[in-house]
Amino acid sequence: MKVLFTTDLHGAKRKYEGLLDVAQQAQADVVINGGDMLPSVGNLLSQGDYITNYLDAHLREFDEAGIYYLCYLGNDDLRIFDEIFEKTCNKYPLVHNLAQCKIEIGDIEFIGMNWVVDYPFRLKDRCRMDTIDYIFQEQYGTALVSTTDGLKEIKDWFSYARTLPTIEEELNTLVTPNNIKQTVYVIHMPPYKLGLDKCGHGAEVGSKAIYDFLRSRQPRLSLHGHIHESPEYSGKWHAKIGNTVCIQPGQLTSFTYVTIDLKTMQFDRHVTGV
Numbered sequence: 447m448k449v450l451f452t453t454d455l456h457g458a459k460r461k462y463e464g465l466l467d468v469a470q471q472a473q474a475d476v477v478i479n480g481g482d483m484l485p486s487v488g489n490l491l492s493q494g495d496y497i498t499n500y501l502d503a504h505l506r507e508f509d510e511a512g513i514y515y516l517c518y519l520g521n522d523d524l525r526i527f528d529e530i531f532e533k534t535c536n537k538y539p540l541v542h543n544l545a546q547c548k549i550e551i552g553d554i555e556f557i558g559m560n561w562v563v564d565y566p567f568r569l570k571d572r573c574r575m576d577t578i579d580y581i582f583q584e585q586y587g588t589a590l591v592s593t594t595d596g597l598k599e600i601k602d603w604f605s606y607a608r609t610l611p612t613i614e615e616e617l618n619t620l621v622t623p624n625n626i627k628q629t630v631y632v633i634h635m636p637p638y639k640l641g642l643d644k645c646g647h648g649a650e651v652g653s654k655a656i657y658d659f660l661r662s663r664q665p666r667l668s669l670h671g672h673i674h675e676s677p678e679y680s681g682k683w684h685a686k687i688g689n690t691v692c693i694q695p696g697q698l699t700s701f702t703y704v705t706i707d708l709k710t711m712q713f714d715r716h717v718t719g720v
């Protein structure tokens with residue numbers, strides 16, 4: 447089975463437009479879009495229109511081409527649009543919202559999770575403490591969460607966040623696969639320690655909980671994103687935890703994706719001129 451993985455497209459139509467072509471050239475059976483799919487500049491409250499007016503037709507193209515498309519929204523995609531996103535995915539038999547779900551294709555089990563470890567930025571829709579003893583970073587401003595009435599301020603974010611499940615707890619509530627060796631996790635947040643989580647200012651912000659989860663469970667593959675610039679700053683876009691291959695392709699100005707043959711476990715990163 448051949449997989450094409452891209453992530454953090456943030457609504458860039460020139461990148462979306464190239465995706466079907468490269469998927470067909472690579473003879474991909476499955477395309478995985480790992481979150482932060484919608485425009486994140488301008489009015490975030492119009493992301494729902496992007497789903498309806500653009501993404502819907504994009505997803506339909508893959509369904510018509512006979513290519514599976516597994517995807518979920520990310521931390522910059524407002525939670526108030528989860529429902530319309532889910533409904534849009536459900537229109538097409540080959541398109542699946544992978545957030546906190548398992549999809550089986552052939553003998554491979556794909557499991558997704560789109561919660562992220564808290565960060566200094568204000569939008570907190572999908573933020574969690576990593577573990578129960580997590581130490582928060584200094585914040586850039588008052589926390590915001592999306593509601594149907596618009597973005598709402600959370601005055602005491604740290605107290606509020608302590609009432610939410612941690613990343614560690616969220617991982618433990620995911621469905622258990624039947625065969626871990628044939629399982630691919632798609633987790634927007636990267637693990638720590640591997641150079642897949644390096645920010646432009648030098649900090650390494652990856653998740654301890656995700657690292658520990660992968661180390662103990664040992665799936666075949668894990669796919670990550672979130673820190674767009676990490677490969678440029680760490681020089682790494684893949685690593686191993688025991689027998690598990692971890693991939694984080696990054697996403698800067700050039701359209702970037704990875705092709706993976708799950709049978710041979712050969713994989714290549716493509717940074718296109720687009």
Ligand SMILES: [Zn+2]
Nearest residue numbers: 482520521672
């Ligand atoms: Zn992200």
